[in-house]
Amino acid sequence: MTASGPPPFPGAAPAPLAPAAPVPARGGSITPVFVRLKLAVIRNGLRQSRGRTAGWAVGVAFAMLYALGLGAGMIALRGSHYAPAATVTLAVVLGLGWAVMPLFFFGGDDTLDPTRLSMLPLRPRPLMTALLTSSLVGVGPLFTLLVSTGAMIAVAHGAAATAVAVPVVALLLLTCVALSRAVAAANTRLLTSRRGRDLALLSGLFVAVGAQLVNLGVSSLSSDGGLHRVTSIASVLRWIPPAPAVDAVRSTGRGAYGLAAVQLLYALAALAVILRWWYRSLVRLMVSPDASTLQAADVPTGGAARSGWPGRVAGLFPARLVGGRTGTVMERQFHYLWRDPRSRAALATGLAVGLLLPLVAVVQHGTVYQCLWAAGLLGMQMYNQFGTDGSAFWTVAATISTRRDAALELRGRALTLVGIAVPYVTVVTVGAALLLGRLDALAETLGLSFAFLGALTGTGTYASVRFPYAVPQQNAFGNAAPGQGGLVALNVFGGTLSGAVFCLPVLALSVLLHHTGHQGLSWTVLPVGVVYGTAVGAAALRFTAPRLLDRLPEILAVVGKG
Known part of the structure; x- marks a missing residue:
């Protein structure tokens, strides 16, 4: 260690210190870094095993075939009376799917957890831009792009409608991705907790129930008057975001430019609300304490408070009515089933x-x-x-x-x-x-x-x-x-x-x-x-x-x- 001169006298002003390293210029975009990070996450995940790589490739192939088939089916409806109802229904289903996706894949996709970035010197707005851009990389966005393109072709009639359809596809994709991120950020505390893991375990239940609901829907469509019922329901669905943006293309093709403008403004307002919700969730995650940092005294204690009615049933029914070791085993199993x-x-x-x-x-x-x-x-x-x-x-x-x-x-x-x-x-x-x-x-x-x-x-x-x-x-x-x-x-x-x-x-x-x-x-x-x-x-x-x-x-x- 070397000194540049004698130590200063008491009361003397301290000598200015030169920076040890140049300070990087501010204003650089972090978006390319996040895109490369997303690609690295995908690449490293596939490197874990050949079986995982093969499964991913097969899954992507089936997803793309399904997207192409669904998009072709939407294009086949072009000119049909039921095409507008089908497109708005598809838009609502896509939005719903993106909204519930974090409940199933939160634990398997580290990029959905913004708390992993809380220790980095990042501001919420640049972070949102980077996360939104990186979220457009993947199979899900490509699937949505293919399907929504087919839906736009089904209802875009005329040059004006075609010109509106191009930004509508981008608006639909951005709304779906932003909604997914907003839901993930708003529920991060839940999805990283024990209750969140319990919710993830129930994904099989959601899939089974959803499959049966789809079965009921297909049966309803196959019956007499099924498509007419869809048309009547679509009159309500077309005002549920992001469907208004899709329906604006149909309105433009009919010459209802005022209605199309209102629908586009409504869709943009819905996107702004979603982004605002996401922003507030990010701010809260960055500045609010985690549940693990709270004082233990603030957490309710006592076995009776935690067990609730399952504990009382487990404690009273088996032991008193059955008795012996059998009743004890039943009590233990009831506790296991609940906990x-x-x-x-x-x-x-x-x-x-x-x-x-x-x-x-x-x-x-x-x-x-x-x-x-x-x-x-x-x-x-x-x-x-x-x-x-x-x-x-x-x-x-x-x-x-x-x-x-x-x-x-x-x-x-x-x-x-x-x-x-x-x-x-x-x-x-x-x-x-x-x-x-x-x-x-x-x-x-x-x-x-x-x-x-x-x-x-x-x-x-x-x-x-x-x-x-x-x-x-x-x-x-x-x-x-x-x-x-x-x-x-x-x-x-x-x-x-x-x-x-x-x-x-x-x-x-x-x-x-x-x-x-x-x-x-x-x-x-x-x-x-x-x-x-x-x-x-x-x-x-x-x-x-x-x-x-x-x-x-x-x-x-x-x-x-x-």
């Missing part, structure tokens, strides 16, 4: 889809026998009972020393599922029978449902002991540890098939009554199904209990890999 995100998501999916499929039958005037789905989806929850325990299964294994202990452990787990499934299946079946006007088939359907539920409970008990597999605890979207996908398929398909086979005697009784003209005796299927399902489940528990005692080390070794 464990994966178990709760699986149960919620079974309950929702089990209700949705009979609802589809009611809407489409189907059959009451579709209520068997409710019993089947809940009965499948019995499979791989120990996989969700993970390495903590040793605490259960340490308490099992006799065949009776093993039998009570399995009985408690089975009764937990049956205690949820039986009243649920009953309510769903009774409701569907009332709505369909098939009270004559109510007893028969309930008997088949209970027999199927008992068969799946029995086969699921045996499969949990004989074919367990680990469930990854870190990966919220994985349902099995690497290398155990075959066991998952064996449990799902083999279990469903074996459950159906065990249910054949009750099904044969139902078919026999119908073919011999004794439909009046179909009510006998209910008591037979109840007794048969109970007998199959009890026999499976008795048969599996000694095998659980013998296989405790093997089960612990397998499920502990998660």
Whole structure:
């Protein structure tokens, strides 16, 4: 270290210090940096494994083929009376899809989390520009561009409409991308918390419900007057952003320039509101404290406050009505179903889809026998009972020393599922029978449902002991540890098939009554199904209990890999 001169005297003014390094000039754009960062994220993600690269390539190929097909379908509607209704509906669907996308892909796309940039000296407005530009890089924006281009061709008639259609495509794309970013920024605290991970686990439920809603929509369109109903609905949808921008092209083609101007201004105002919402969310994320920095005293404490009604039900119902080890196991399982995100998501999916499929039958005037789905989806929850325990299964294994202990452990787990499934299946079946006007088939359907539920409970008990597999605890979207996908398929398909086979005697009784003209005796299927399902489940528990005692080390070794 060298000195430039003698130290200053007391009271003397300090000598000016020369900067150690040149200060970079301000005003440089960070947008190219973010675009390169987005490309690097995509490239590095594909480098993780060849399987991931192949899956990404196949997914992109299917997405592009679907986009081209959808765009071609929109172009084929050019000149049709239903083209305007189809384009505004498509615009609303695209906006909705971009809005809910962060709920599914937030954890898998690091660029959606703006808090990762909170330590950098970035201002919100340049950050918004950079993020918005980088968001235009990817498969989603290309998909939206292709589909929206086809929609514009379908409704653009004349030079003026064509001139308006070009900026409308850009406006539609910007609105969708900005909406996705705004939703992600507004829900960052939630999506990075435990509740956000729980929400991510429910994505399968959203997909299943959405698929059934699409099925209902397609069926409605296929029926008489379906397209006329879409036209009437489109009169409302055309005022839901970003649809006004799309409808402005049609208005321009008709010569309604005043209406087109109003619709474009409305779409621009909606985009401005979205950008303002995004800006305020970014500012709040940059300056507000994280939940982890809050004082512990501000967080409500006490087990009673956190447990709520599930804890009270788990504490009162099993232990007091059943008693013994079985009641204790049921209490533990009820707590797991409420507190464990994966178990709760699986149960919620079974309950929702089990209700949705009979609802589809009611809407489409189907059959009451579709209520068997409710019993089947809940009965499948019995499979791989120990996989969700993970390495903590040793605490259960340490308490099992006799065949009776093993039998009570399995009985408690089975009764937990049956205690949820039986009243649920009953309510769903009774409701569907009332709505369909098939009270004559109510007893028969309930008997088949209970027999199927008992068969799946029995086969699921045996499969949990004989074919367990680990469930990854870190990966919220994985349902099995690497290398155990075959066991998952064996449990799902083999279990469903074996459950159906065990249910054949009750099904044969139902078919026999119908073919011999004794439909009046179909009510006998209910008591037979109840007794048969109970007998199959009890026999499976008795048969599996000694095998659980013998296989405790093997089960612990397998499920502990998660």
